[in-house]
Amino acid sequence: MAPPKVVLSLSAILFFFLSSAHAVEVSHDGRAITIDGKRRVLLSGSIHYPRSTAEMWPDLIKKAKEGGLDAIETYVFWDVHEPARRQYDFNGNLDLIRFLKTVQDAGLYAVLRIGPYVCAEWTYGGFPVWLHNLPGVKLRTANDVFMNEMKNFTTLIVNMAKQESLFASQGGPIILAQIENEYGNVMSAYGDAGKAYIDWCANMAVSQDIGVPWIMCQQSDAPQPMINTCNGWYCDQFTPNNPDSPKMWTENWTGWFKSWGGVDPHRTAEDLAFSVARFFQTGGTFQNYYMYHGGTNFGRTAGGPYITTSYDYDAPLDEYGNLNQPKWGHLKELHDMLHSVEGTLTTGNITNVDLGNSVYATVYATPGQSTCFLGNTNSTSDATFVFQGKQFTVPAWSVSILPDCQNEGYNTAKVNVQSSVMVMEPNEAESEPESLSWTWRPEIADDQVTLGKGRVAAHRLVDQKDAANGASDYLWYMTSVNLKDDDPVWSDNMTLRVNCTGQILHAYVNGNYLGSQWALYGNFHYVFEKNVKLNPGKNLISLLSVTIGLQNYGPMFDLVQNGVPGPVEIEGRKGDERVIKDLSGHLWSYKVGLHGINHKFFSIDPALDSASASKWQSKDLPTNRSLSWYKTTFKAPLGTDPVVVDLQGLGKGEAWVNGKSIGRYWPSYEASLDGCSTDPCDYRGAYDNTKCVTNCGRPTQRWYHVPRSFMEEDVNTLVLFEEFGGNPSLVNFQTVTVGSACANAHEKKTLKLACQGRPISAVKFASFGDPQGSCGSFAKGSCEGSNDAVAILQNACVGKESCSIDVSEKTFGSTTCGSTKRLAVEVTC
Ligand SMILES: *[C@@H]1O[C@H](CO)[C@@H](O)[C@H](O)[C@H]1NC(C)=O
Ligand SMILES: *[C@@H]1O[C@H](CO)[C@@H](O)[C@H](O)[C@H]1NC(C)=O
Ligand SMILES: *[C@@H]1O[C@H](CO)[C@@H](O)[C@H](O)[C@H]1NC(C)=O
Ligand SMILES: *[C@@H]1O[C@H](CO)[C@@H](O)[C@H](O)[C@H]1NC(C)=O
Numbered sequence: 001m002a003p004p005k006v007v008l009s010l011s012a013i014l015f016f017f018l019s020s021a022h023a024v025e026v027s028h029d030g031r032a033i034t035i036d037g038k039r040r041v042l043l044s045g046s047i048h049y050p051r052s053t054a055e056m057w058p059d060l061i062k063k064a065k066e067g068g069l070d071a072i073e074t075y076v077f078w079d080v081h082e083p084a085r086r087q088y089d090f091n092g093n094l095d096l097i098r099f100l101k102t103v104q105d106a107g108l109y110a111v112l113r114i115g116p117y118v119c120a121e122w123t124y125g126g127f128p129v130w131l132h133n134l135p136g137v138k139l140r141t142a143n144d145v146f147m148n149e150m151k152n153f154t155t156l157i158v159n160m161a162k163q164e165s166l167f168a169s170q171g172g173p174i175i176l177a178q179i180e181n182e183y184g185n186v187m188s189a190y191g192d193a194g195k196a197y198i199d200w201c202a203n204m205a206v207s208q209d210i211g212v213p214w215i216m217c218q219q220s221d222a223p224q225p226m227i228n229t230c231n232g233w234y235c236d237q238f239t240p241n242n243p244d245s246p247k248m249w250t251e252n253w254t255g256w257f258k259s260w261g262g263v264d265p266h267r268t269a270e271d272l273a274f275s276v277a278r279f280f281q282t283g284g285t286f287q288n289y290y291m292y293h294g295g296t297n298f299g300r301t302a303g304g305p306y307i308t309t310s311y312d313y314d315a316p317l318d319e320y321g322n323l324n325q326p327k328w329g330h331l332k333e334l335h336d337m338l339h340s341v342e343g344t345l346t347t348g349n350i351t352n353v354d355l356g357n358s359v360y361a362t363v364y365a366t367p368g369q370s371t372c373f374l375g376n377t378n379s380t381s382d383a384t385f386v387f388q389g390k391q392f393t394v395p396a397w398s399v400s401i402l403p404d405c406q407n408e409g410y411n412t413a414k415v416n417v418q419s420s421v422m423v424m425e426p427n428e429a430e431s432e433p434e435s436l437s438w439t440w441r442p443e444i445a446d447d448q449v450t451l452g453k454g455r456v457a458a459h460r461l462v463d464q465k466d467a468a469n470g471a472s473d474y475l476w477y478m479t480s481v482n483l484k485d486d487d488p489v490w491s492d493n494m495t496l497r498v499n500c501t502g503q504i505l506h507a508y509v510n511g512n513y514l515g516s517q518w519a520l521y522g523n524f525h526y527v528f529e530k531n532v533k534l535n536p537g538k539n540l541i542s543l544l545s546v547t548i549g550l551q552n553y554g555p556m557f558d559l560v561q562n563g564v565p566g567p568v569e570i571e572g573r574k575g576d577e578r579v580i581k582d583l584s585g586h587l588w589s590y591k592v593g594l595h596g597i598n599h600k601f602f603s604i605d606p607a608l609d610s611a612s613a614s615k616w617q618s619k620d621l622p623t624n625r626s627l628s629w630y631k632t633t634f635k636a637p638l639g640t641d642p643v644v645v646d647l648q649g650l651g652k653g654e655a656w657v658n659g660k661s662i663g664r665y666w667p668s669y670e671a672s673l674d675g676c677s678t679d680p681c682d683y684r685g686a687y688d689n690t691k692c693v694t695n696c697g698r699p700t701q702r703w704y705h706v707p708r709s710f711m712e713e714d715v716n717t718l719v720l721f722e723e724f725g726g727n728p729s730l731v732n733f734q735t736v737t738v739g740s741a742c743a744n745a746h747e748k749k750t751l752k753l754a755c756q757g758r759p760i761s762a763v764k765f766a767s768f769g770d771p772q773g774s775c776g777s778f779a780k781g782s783c784e785g786s787n788d789a790v791a792i793l794q795n796a797c798v799g800k801e802s803c804s805i806d807v808s809e810k811t812f813g814s815t816t817c818g819s820t821k822r823l824a825v826e827v828t829c
């Protein structure tokens, strides 16, 4: 069907510009985005507001500004804002308007990616599950039911922002907005309806009259006036689909996400800086880090499926909001350099010179100033060459920026800022005992396990999304099977077989636990198969299916099945003879959720708790008992450092602090053994997320962020729902802080050292010359400055929160080293 045609209303857009006193005009051509008449180089970073807390936002945004960003980008997360149709939530860390105002107060711009499909490793890509259950709906295509809902939500968000005058056209911080998201990657699967849908999206967006440009990412056929933008590890080869569209990179992946059972991906500061410098060398004008702060998937917001609760992403700010050094600092220096040459980059004449062996020079020339980029994309060979009469050396896989085309101002492979080693410290709150004291209670599942009682029934197996409507990770599937002595399937060697799509199955037969199984990341279709003893007469089969976030990516991702699609079979064997009985069409009874979750065992509300308080018991604390609830109290660690809870010893479940969910936990799931290397990661060569990984063979995620704002000063409550069985005796609270700081700075730079607000306590190593090794194992080289480097550092830094050192022979004395000298330092915080 043809989507409704919306006529572009230019007069309405003009009205916006004219009617507002502080209106800021945002326009663009093929070379730059122009804001208030100024042609800009724009550096932006993604911070997703629900992945931190409103209390954390000002500090995160301040650090982003100090890191040299111009703008903060966020998606808008439909499912959490509209958890039930036309019932909205914009409280706490869902207060989008407060977030945008915090960005504005810091003097930064905002990029609002409404989507409302967001991908983002967020459950169901940000779609509410009720949307999937609307009669006649088809998601992300030309379908009236879907388009009506998408337009309704988009309009709601736009109107909320307009009401608070948050668009630049109204004097607010929002300079760009996005509709849809990476649709070009999947569009072909939707045929002609896909093309009709994306045209409708463009018209619908334009009809919102926001007075700033709209973008579409990964959409090579984006209809005008949508600006098509690039997402990826590198975007230097990207060209927009219109000569008047500026070259924009909306997602430069600063690292990668982590899955249960997966290793920790890292992207080096050198490679990330290289990708950014190459992007600007090749005419880029807007670049956004995905993520600048990744944060935490609180509650059940993690998608994937199988994405961990931590969404650290190895971003420049770590999960807790600490500077991830040297990444943050190395990029800050790059941003400062790029901003200093904004004029030449956005107006200069461009000349490209191919110097051979994958070395390229680019000159941006204006009458007053020229800026040069020397890019060496050769992944193995450093390049030494003469350019404009001067000799330069550019290390492999790096870019040098010469702000005046004469002197190297920045090279992406030369990291001159400190790296910080983060440590976990024990909770030193006063009178906090050595170990926590626990109470417990069982999950009450008798109705399901021994009686098979549910709420609804059907003669088929249903999809978990259809039954649970997003309300819970848990769904019971229960049926009974009557076996007569002469039933052909009957034998004393029988098997229960269940085809599952995810992601965990616990099976019970006749009230007894039979076994559990779970999927491996990326392969969510598996078959549960166990020998089973059935009785003559009635047998009860109870299956507890558990989802760990819903699919968020791919063509028709919304239709990927969850739970038990079947078949569910029993097989009997007599000698060579096999008889299969298919139970899929039996009468199945269903129960959504678990008793303890439905009855809020995790709540600290006395009204809810008084009814149940008596049932928490301290006697006979069980370990390795499945479906158990544990509860303890603790004191918040002193100070302001971020707090984590170490859930070592537990199996899998969900954790709440003072009634607020800090997310799913699964420390018993160890990361795969493969892929880690003891060698330092080589930043050279094209990056992907399998390169530079750590944490092999260790718990995928052992520490869980407890935001300071979730805690009270006095007594706090931690409740765990343990699904598999575990031992809570090792659980403890810790703070995250800088343990030591290292640097390996080049001559003629100023090195700044800091311990994030704590004084520097000692200098472990310092040598100016050609020091060897890396942080933690530095050693003196063959030459060294004549002054005592350790004493110089001690004088300048010990006892101070930060110190600056001029890295030169002037400070450290003359050396017999050759031309390139470095200062290696390790200080203890
Ligand atoms: C969204 O739909 C509701 C009815 O379900 C309607 O009352 C409301 O006006 C719609 N909002 C917009 C912005 O269209
Ligand atoms: C990299 O440089 C080496 C040595 O200069 C050269 O042999 C090789 O062809 C270069 N590789 C590329 C891809 O340009
Ligand atoms: C830029 O290019 C134009 C057209 O080729 C030329 O007239 C102008 O002189 C150039 N400017 C500089 C600074 O090179
Ligand atoms: C049950 O059947 C399986 C598959 O045919 C066979 O491997 C196994 O030995 C049998 N067990 C018994 C106890 O007969």
Ligand SMILES: *[C@@H]1O[C@H](CO)[C@@H](O)[C@H](O)[C@H]1NC(C)=O
Residues within 6 Å of the ligand: 499, 525, 526, 527, 566, 567
């Ligand atoms: C059950 O799962 C197995 C393994 O994935 C697959 O080969 C088989 O086709 C599935 N059966 C059905 C009916 O989907």
Ligand SMILES: *[C@@H]1O[C@H](CO)[C@@H](O)[C@H](O)[C@H]1NC(C)=O
Residues within 6 Å of the ligand: 624, 725
């Ligand atoms: C915990 O219980 C399961 C199943 O009852 C058993 O397989 C496992 O070995 C037990 N683990 C420990 C550490 O006792």
Ligand SMILES: CC(=O)N[C@H]1CO[C@H](CO)[C@@H](O)[C@@H]1O
Residues within 6 Å of the ligand: 185, 230, 231, 232, 233, 234, 235
């Ligand atoms: C430019 C680029 O790397 N684009 C990639 C963006 O991400 C999708 C999904 O991972 C890839 O298919 C694209 O190639």
